[in-house]
Amino acid sequence: MTDDQAALAVQVARLYYHQGLTTDAIARELQLSRPKVSRLLTLARRTGLVEIRIHDPQAHPQSLEAQLHERYPFLRSHVVSVPPGSPETVWMERVAVAAASVLDSVLRPGQTVGLAWGNTLDAVSRVLRPRRMDNLDFVQLNGSANALDFMSGFVTDSITRFAQNYAGRAHLFPVPTFFDDPATKRAMWRERSVRHVLDLQARADVLLYSVGSPAARHPSHVYISGALDPADLAQLEIEGVVGDIATVFYRADGSHSGISLNARASGPNLDLMTQVSHAICVVSGLGKVQALRAALAGRLLNTLVTDEPTARALLMPEEGSNGFRPSRE
The missing domain is CATH 1.10.10.60 (Homeodomain-like)
Structure with missing residues (x-):
């Protein structure tokens, strides 16, 4: 234009x-x-020159957004209405469309966007509205689960879909999700090709990600891809882990330092999520509520896109944890 x-x-x-x-x-x-x-x-x-907003004081999503802001004053929330009695797959479809719109509204020429791959961002990448924008960089925040996943296109296709949609550049991160030895990670982090990606991550203007949870109806990809063995899962439970962002784990209070597996993880230090203007977290599904509540406790996001049932569950009194065990659903 x-x-x-x-x-x-x-x-x-x-x-x-x-x-x-x-x-x-x-x-x-x-x-x-x-x-x-x-x-x-x-x-x-x-092109975003006009944004249409419907202000209905009786509408449930707006009421939930107001309640979320009252509880979390730092949070900008976007609650999506869903048909009564609809399955979580429909919730995810609606939330993905809303997340694509939120991303579209904050992007500006010349920005760097950090993306944490996974089922949720894959869904968002498929509903983007084509729009050309000058000089955008899209950088992968965490390594692919394994060589098979990297070659299958699950990770690479999601990232490149975002870049192609905006005529931007995709910067992939072809390292393991988890290294076997922290020393190997430290050595890789000194390589120039890896440092290039890490530097892009560090100067990101916008971050787009979800929270991972093994308790979700459809467990996050990292928990079912073979990247974590039973000993890893047991250790995470011992250390009080309730979720992850970009495959970096955190506890119920949002803290993440001192968790042993994080020393081998390829994702960024979660302090990054507290340092950008647009840390957009996209969450759908009741199984992710505990992980989302913990992320909010640690202020690991400042923008939330979610559905009505998940927002209502988030606002309810917290119940006891079921432990860090993958769902069998």
Whole structure:
């Protein structure tokens, strides 16, 4: 879109939305055809020049957003309505579309976006609306689970889908999710090719990720891919772990230092999530509520995209933990 097109689209949008003129009236006033006016209105909405918000004081999502802000004043929340009685697969579909819209609204030319691969971000990557933006970098935040996953395209396709959607650059991170030895990780982190990715992660303007939980109805990919063995899972339970972000683990209070497996993990220090303007966490499903509550306790996000049932469960009094055991559902 050229500057002239943008200016004309804004002018049309102001006449339509602010002054209430019909498309016919706008066409006459600006000496344009009615189809061109309609195309300019569509362009204004698609490119973010116009954002449509519905403010309904009786609406459940808005009420839940207000309650979340009261409990977590630092949090910007987006609660998505879902059909009553619908399955969690439908919740995820709705949340993915909302997350794609939230990402679209915060992106600016020249930014670096950190992405933590997984089932949730894969779903988001599939519903992005094509939009070209200058000089965007999309960087993978954690290594692929294993060589098989990296070659299968599960990880690489998700990351490159984001980059291609915005005509940006994809920076993959072809290292293991977990190293066998912390010393191997330290050595790899000194390699120039790896340092390039780490430097991009450190200067990210936007982060997009979910919380991982073995208790989810569809357990996070890392728990079912073979990256963790039974001894690893047992140690995580001993250390009080309730979830992970970008395969870096944290406890019920949101703390993450001193957890033994993190010394071998390829994901970033979770302090990164507290240092960016847009740390967008996308969560759907009741099995992730405990992990989400813990992430909020540690302020490991400042923007949340979730569904109504998950938001309601988050606001309920906390129940006892079932331990760090993968769901059998």
